[in-house]
Amino acid sequence: MRRREVLNLLGALPVGGLSAAAGEHSVLLGNPADKLKLVVRDSGQPGPLYFVPHDDENIAVRAVERWWQSRPSGVLIELQQTGRRYIYQHLGGRRLWCDPNRMYSEPRVVAAQITALRPKCAVVPPAAASFGPTDLDLAGTHFARIGAQVLATLGEWLGRSYGPLVGLHNNTDGSLNVRSVFKRSEKPAVYRATGADPDDFFLVTEAGDFDALRTLGFNVVLQPARIADDGSLSVWAARNRVRYFNVEAQHRDCLDYDRARGHLDYQTRMLRALESLL
Ligand SMILES: [Zn+2]
Numbered sequence: 001m002r003r004r005e006v007l008n009l010l011g012a013l014p015v016g017g018l019s020a021a022a023g024e025h026s027v028l029l030g031n032p033a034d035k036l037k038l039v040v041r042d043s044g045q046p047g048p049l050y051f052v053p054h055d056d057e058n059i060a061v062r063a064v065e066r067w068w069q070s071r072p073s074g075v076l077i078e079l080q081q082t083g084r085r086y087i088y089q090h091l092g093g094r095r096l097w098c099d100p101n102r103m104y105s106e107p108r109v110v111a112a113q114i115t116a117l118r119p120k121c122a123v124v125p126p127a128a129a130s131f132g133p134t135d136l137d138l139a140g141t142h143f144a145r146i147g148a149q150v151l152a153t154l155g156e157w158l159g160r161s162y163g164p165l166v167g168l169h170n171n172t173d174g175s176l177n178v179r180s181v182f183k184r185s186e187k188p189a190v191y192r193a194t195g196a197d198p199d200d201f202f203l204v205t206e207a208g209d210f211d212a213l214r215t216l217g218f219n220v221v222l223q224p225a226r227i228a229d230d231g232s233l234s235v236w237a238a239r240n241r242v243r244y245f246n247v248e249a250q251h252r253d254c255l256d257y258d259r260a261r262g263h264l265d266y267q268t269r270m271l272r273a274l275e276s277l278l
Contacts, residue, residue: 034088037081040153049164051077054085055078055085063268087100087146096114103147105144107140164242178191200249202248249264249267
């Protein structure tokens with residue numbers, strides 16, 4: 001089922017659905033011709049500010065849609081462009097790419113993250129060698145400006161008492177888990193729940209939320225207080241004292257509902273647990 005159909009279905013729900021309140025609008029970002037946008041869906045009820053930065057992480061979106069069938073609350077903001085993980089902009093006649101969860105900082109930091117992208121992500125097709133320092137400066141500045149545009153939209157909702165800020169993500173089996181998200185040298189506090197898939201976990205920035213989620217029996221990692229700025233939203237949130245959760249579950253790229261079902265169920269449970277803390 002496509003998202004539009006899901007929305008229509010939700011709109012038809014008689015009680016507690018999104019019928020009257022499900023406002024949706026878009027905010028264009030960066031170069032208009034590149035069609036990068038935020039899609040904002042307001043449940044009409046105050047609650048969490050859900051943000052999905054990666055356009056290929058659809059199970060996270062479905063988890064909110066499903067959760068809203070029983071309890072609409074907060075606002076869901078998705079960054080959309082190609083349906084892929086990274087976003088692009090045409091700069092100087094070329095298509096340059098950036099991770100949309102690595103652009104919430106100053107241009108220098110964002111530029112460093114662009115150079116760190118894996119080569120297979122084709123940062124600068126076709127010839128990386130032709131990508132000079134000036135291009136990198138240009139890209140760092142441009143994507144940092146897009147990051148600021150996203151933060152301005154998120155800030156609007158935070159200013160209207162929506163919150164906390166909740167980043168929603170999906171990963172692939174074994175690629176990222178509650179123990180690997182930070183380096184051991186950064187000494188994060190980690191709780192590994194018995195029986196839970198280590199790929200399904202919360203990342204939080206406040207110790208009280210770490211304790212509460214551990215008590216509820218979820219995998220959870222507390223972002224270390226002293227951590228290098230990598231342009232990610234969790235680091236931005238900690239530096240700006242914005243209460244932040246990352247809800248991470250397996251099955252990025254997976255549009256096969258049956259294969260993803262277990263993790264969709266689990267991510268929906270995670271949302272329910274998160275809202276029980278508010
Ligand atoms: Zn993600």
